[in-house]
Amino acid sequence: MIQPYANMRSNISMLGHFLGETLTDAQGKDIYDLVENIRVLSRNSRAGDEDARNKLLETLSTISNDNIIPVARAFSHFLNLTNIAEQYQTISRRHVDQVSSDRSLEALFRRLKSQNLPKEKVIDTVEKLVIELVLTAHPTEVTRRSLVNKHAEINRCLSLLEHNDLTESEIHKLKRRLMQLISLAWHTNEIRTQRPTPVDEAKAGIAVIENSLWKAVPEFCRRINLHLEQSFGIQHDVELSPIRFSSWIGGDRDGNPFVTAQTTKQVLVLHRWKAAELFLEDIKNLTDELSVVHCTAEFRAKYGDHLEPYRFVIKELREKLKKTVSYYGEILADKIVTISTNEILTEDKQLWEPLYDCYRSLHQCGMRIIANGALLDCLRRVRCFGLTLARLDIRQESTRHCKAIAEITRYIGLGDYSQWSEDDKQAFLIRELSSRRPLLPKNWEPSLETQEVLDTCKIIAEQSEGSISCYIISMARTASDVLAVHLLLKEAGVTYHLPVVPLFETLDDLDACEQVMNQLFNIGWYRGVINNKQMVMIGYSDSAKDAGMMAASWAQYRAQEKLVNLSEKLGIELTLFHGRGGTIGRGGAPAHAALLSQPPRSLKNGLRVTEQGEMIRFKLGLPEVAVASFDLYASAVLEANLLPPPEPKNSWRAVMDELSDLSCDIYRNIVRGDKDFVPYFRSATPEQELAKLPLGSRPSKRNPNGGVESLRAIPWIFAWMQNRLMLPAWLGAGASIRQVIEQGKLQIIEEMCKTWPFFSTRIGMLEMVFSKADCWLSEHYDRHLVKSELWYLGQSLREQLQQDIKTVLSLSHEDQLMSDLPWVAESIALRNVYTDPLNLLQVELLRRFRQNQESPNPDVEQALMITITGIAAGMRNTG
DSSP, X not given: OOXXXXXXXXXXXXXXXXXXXXXXXXXXXXXXXXHHHHHHHHHHHHTTOHHHHHHHXXXXXXXOHHHHHHHHHHHHHHHHHHXXXXXXXXXXXXXXXXXXXXXXXXXXHHHHHHTTOOHHHHHHHHHTOXXXXXXXXXXXXXXXXXXXXXXXXXXXXXXXXXXXXXXXXXXXXXXXXXXXXXHHHHTSOXXXXXXXXXXXXXXXXXXXXXXXXXXXXXXXXXXXXXXXXXXXXXXXXXXXXXXXXXXXXXXXXXXXXXXXXXXXXXXXHHHHHHHHHHHHHHHHHHHHHOXXXXXXXXXXXXHOOOSSHHHHHXXXXXXXXXXXXXXXHHHHTTOOOOSOGGGSOOSHHHHHHHHHHHHHHHHHTTOHHHIIIIIHHHHHHHHHTGGGSSEEEEEEEHHHHHHHHHHHHHHTTSOOGGGSOHHHHHHHHHHHHHOSSOOSOTTOOOOHHHHHHHHHHXXXXXXXXXXXXXXXXXXXXXXXXXXXXXXXXXXXXXXXXOOEEEEEOSHHHHHHHHHHHHHHXXXXXXXXXXXXXXXXXXXXXXXXXXXXXHHHHHHHHHHHHHHHHHHHHHTOEEEEEEEOOSSGGGTOOOHHHHHHTSOTTTTTTOEEEEEETTHHHHHHSSHHHHHHHHHHHHHHHHHHHHSOOOOOOHHHHHHHHHHHHHHHHHHHHHHTTOXXXXXXXXXXXXXXXXXXXXXXXXXXXXXXXOOGGGBOHHHHHHHHHHTTOOGGGTTTHXXXXXXXXXXXXXXXXXXXXHHOHHHHHHHHHHHHHHHHOOHHHHHXXXXXXXXXXXXXXXXXXXXXXXXXXXXXXHHHTOSSTTTTSHHHHHHHHHHHHHHHHHHHHHHHHHHHHHHTSSSOOHHHHHHHHHHHHHHHHHHOOOO
């Protein structure tokens, strides 16, 4: 046993025991015995006992329809409890005391000091630190909010149990509460009965802010101050805000017909209502706390002569916030609004200014300890969240804007804009952007699609500057794609400059991004409005789906390099926005390693990155976990800027070019080139059944009648994760490395592994994927779900996987995967005992479901959905 994790093992064992008791009480001893028998057989099967494996297969293939749901639920619940224990382990006081991370801010500041980096340079870099996390609602969060809340309470109980001074009675009470929570979770339906709406998803995102991030942000700011003071004797300025939040939830309409202009408007109001409610609680606390009588003459002159000057000011804010809550509450309830906007808080400065005046006065009157308490926390929240809570991003696909403008040009007799050359499009757009007359005809009735685009732009125009953070264009390919959005916003009456962000996603688009941005930067009108600031989004999902992990990673790296060099040459402040997911196939990797593997200087203007799906809960769902995540992000961004990674050598670039071409060809020859691939994919995975699981509001396909090419990157990866082949995360990568090694370039590859963070991180990601993949389970899916004439394809892919594992192991010079991270390997081994039965049961359920699709057994369908969510819980990074 690895000592720092002994406590976690103990927690998992305790929670598992309580689950067993719950199962016996709820389902009877026969079901408990069946589940326990399956668990023991699974454990022995994993240990190499062939007889146990055969008995396990027989037990699960003959399980009755009456027993499938409780068995599936038992293993799914255990995996959720394991996740809770593992998540808690990262913030456990025993773990933190035993394991000091060299990736933490504290360790980084010590290292910077020991290397005698100029203090001024460190301070300047810290002052420029910006980490903007963008919360998104993607269909991979499989755990319902009602269960998430119970899981958070389990975490709290585990924390309390760590105290050494508990009495027997207190320990008994906490363990009894744990049993109650596990029983409550068991008796709660883990599968949603209805697909959530975008507003439901927005409420879930708001709940994360309310329950976790609201507490975490000021605590993280205190942590930065502590480390800065200890290492350099300085304090972080109160006005600085290193952490920011934006959201796509309610603003991302790309391929989601349920996100309308009215949805966006409702979510914006919902954000303001919740922000006012949260600040009202803060202000109520300050009203009770700030009974201090002394203030500066300046403060008294500004706010009047009062016995308790701070309390007077805070009470005025309290009354305004009460009216603000009521104002937005009336709008949400669709009632007649009885409060005028003059009576409420609409801009951050209305809240910030009086609070900051209180802060300065307390400092100047010698009450620094009071000023730096709850008041400082509130000021930090104003800077981070503001009265909008989280700024909203708007996202739409490029062709929707092109069609809207084409509809306009056809109506006014200019022809079909969509058929024009790029030069003609740009000339028209620049002319209209420079014109003072309106373009939109008065009596024109556009199509419903175009009307929706225009309505969205009108909603943006109605918002105060800062409520909307940017407008993102997915599948951006040309300069006209960006100019078109600027024109639509102008015509809608947007009076301020809203950043319009091209999202480059496919391999070709990433390669062409420098040329597109150069065209834009050479347009005088465009340079005039952007004020030398530009954001560009790099897509990880679709590039990996398009070309495979290795080619996509290198295209993303090159694109960032080119954009950084171009912006520096032209004096433009570039912010790169990373559209990462949780899985390897969508750019997911441990945050610290992923950021340090970025090109030099690519993080100098801060980090903007999506937090997607279930990763929001794993990384931000508890205040202490969120603080630890912020710490990792901050230390990585600061290290990347103060101790930047090396520029890749020309020999490394040449090898990466070769690996990219080889891996892309291997990937596409199978995914696009093999006529049997699509039917194999659809039978060997639960891809088609996934559509029945009400995970998110967005459809799984952009085009409901399209094939695998129209499938979104998330369900594409989710499906391959279910059958444990994990194909999108590795196909082409290992094979290309092996071919380059066979060409005599092993020495260069090994040098890249040792000294280039970009490459070593990719190899580490492959090791993680290979550790979770399982050839035996994948073959089991094939044998029971796929036509025999297609078996060759699965067999070929598994042979490729085995060869790739050998290749990666040869680079690490180890005989087993994840040898440098033994606990990760142990964690995966522990989970396999519980995910194996779910995988095997899923195969049986898919077989039964597909045999009776016309009149499916509801128990079979329900159990199938439970196996999907259970396997997702077991695999962790599913989206």
